[in-house]
Amino acid sequence: MALTKILAVDDEPFNLEIIEEILESLDFELKVATSGPECLDMVEEYMPQVILLDVSMPQMNGYEVCKNLKSNPNTAHIIVMFVSARGTVEERMEGYSVGAEDYIVKPFGHNELKSKLNNLSQVLREKESLEKQVEAATSTAFNAMANSSEMGQIVNYVENIGFINDPQTLGKALVSCLQSFDLQSNVEFRYDNNIDHFALHGVCSPIVIELFEMLKNKGRLHEFSHRILVNYEFISLLILNMPDHDPDKHGRIRDHACFIVSVTEQQLRAILTKQMLESQQEKLNSVASAVHSKFHGLISLLNDNRKNNEKVFKQLQEDLEVRIPTMGLDEDQEIFIYKKVDETIQKSIAREESVQQVKAAFAEIEQDLSLLLKS
Structure with missing residues (x-):
């Protein structure tokens, strides 16, 4: 409308x-x-x-x-x-x-x-x-709580929010929990440069949003008329209909509200921490994949060089076996040439051992990365 x-x-x-x-x-x-x-x-x-x-x-x-x-x-x-x-x-x-x-x-x-x-x-x-959707959702969300004691409702709420993994669902759950106490409430979440608002009918009025902004740094608790505002670092809660006709119930609800906001803030922190760790894990997986690809590229290059060296030395040996007898060299000269070729081959074998050591080092690094990702 x-x-x-x-x-x-x-x-x-x-x-x-x-x-x-x-x-x-x-x-x-x-x-x-x-x-x-x-x-x-x-x-x-x-x-x-x-x-x-x-x-x-x-x-x-x-x-x-x-x-x-x-x-x-x-x-x-x-x-x-x-x-x-x-x-x-x-x-x-x-x-x-x-x-x-x-x-x-x-x-x-x-x-x-x-x-x-x-x-x-x-x-x-x-x-x-939103009115019809919210009314239908809130009538079923905490049906079990409606028939239990105040503390039972709080215990159920604390247990349920442990399975929540996003701030939006958590904010709606908080409003629904307070509704199970017949409380009309508005909630503000402040996190990661975001400000989210939740209310029984989906939206907060402009004056409520202004009050959140003006009073968020003015202390933990504000009471005025039959309303109460509870402030934590990430969460502010405004209850619109405190039971002023019953001082004992008013005091209980005030204490319950502070406790509920406190545990909700801890769950919000846990959700944000989990999201941050998942983001870091994704980045680490990406880095590990890139390192793995580069390691295998280097190993492939080393293997190609080794194969090429083997072909060169094999061809050299074959050429020498054909050419040396026809060159008219005396026995000492032939021995000298064969000795030099053998020394060169031995040096190549020594380099091959270095290549194997490099491969082993790469394998150890990959194993360490794999253990790090699992942890």
Whole structure:
């Protein structure tokens, strides 16, 4: 479902005019409201897909309007993007705590707003296409866990991830595990210059991604409203619906979440290490194959040289046996020539022994390479 209907809410007519001007060239249906109560009066009838909601308004500020929208089952699904002159971490966290999906800081440019709306349009399309698939997958993935204790679910999860060999499957397994505790969660993996996001419905909202980026280096644990953010070096986890009504369960879930992220990070490290070793093994195999080919090429060349030498000496001996008796040499001269030829042949035999030593050395090197590859 592409984004087509937008409601802009701001008590300043000038700001609404700017938004109308920016969206004029886009294929969006736009309606405006000048106050929070007016927004709530018209929203169910108009039913926009996205609300651009000003934070600072009289009578009812944007946070209050958003709470009303998200508490109403008929409007809870509508994406809310806050529009504010301030964009601190605290303000963004406050916006997210009341249920907003995105945040834009005034003054903003034409391209910035268009880009954010295009991203939200993509989020709507992906949610629609993935929702049924994810619901079907998550209902069966951890069926055994659903009937066991919390610790039993964790033990099953730890055992299962030991068989996972890629980060994508691991991220999906983590989200499914948390769903078995009735927890809605978003996850970020950071590894090898990659950033992957996982959520119950397939995609994380832009404001969640911003929170991950802003808070990933701010400590191990953050709690705000009924949400909790757990940070490790490679993994961040955001749980959206902590059980605040039950302090004991809240504490258990918080401890479970930290432990689950910890063991998941260790498995992610193991996966990355295995991938690195497999890559190195492939390179080593390639090098060993090249060395093996060159060794056999050299040995073949040495064998060819040996055969050629044998032919030369054999031909020389045959020629001498024919020619020397006809040359009129005395016996001492003939003996001298035969002696010189014999010395030359013996030197050649000595070189042949060196060739055999080279072959033996090559064989030892190949054996060492073979043992190295096996280890």
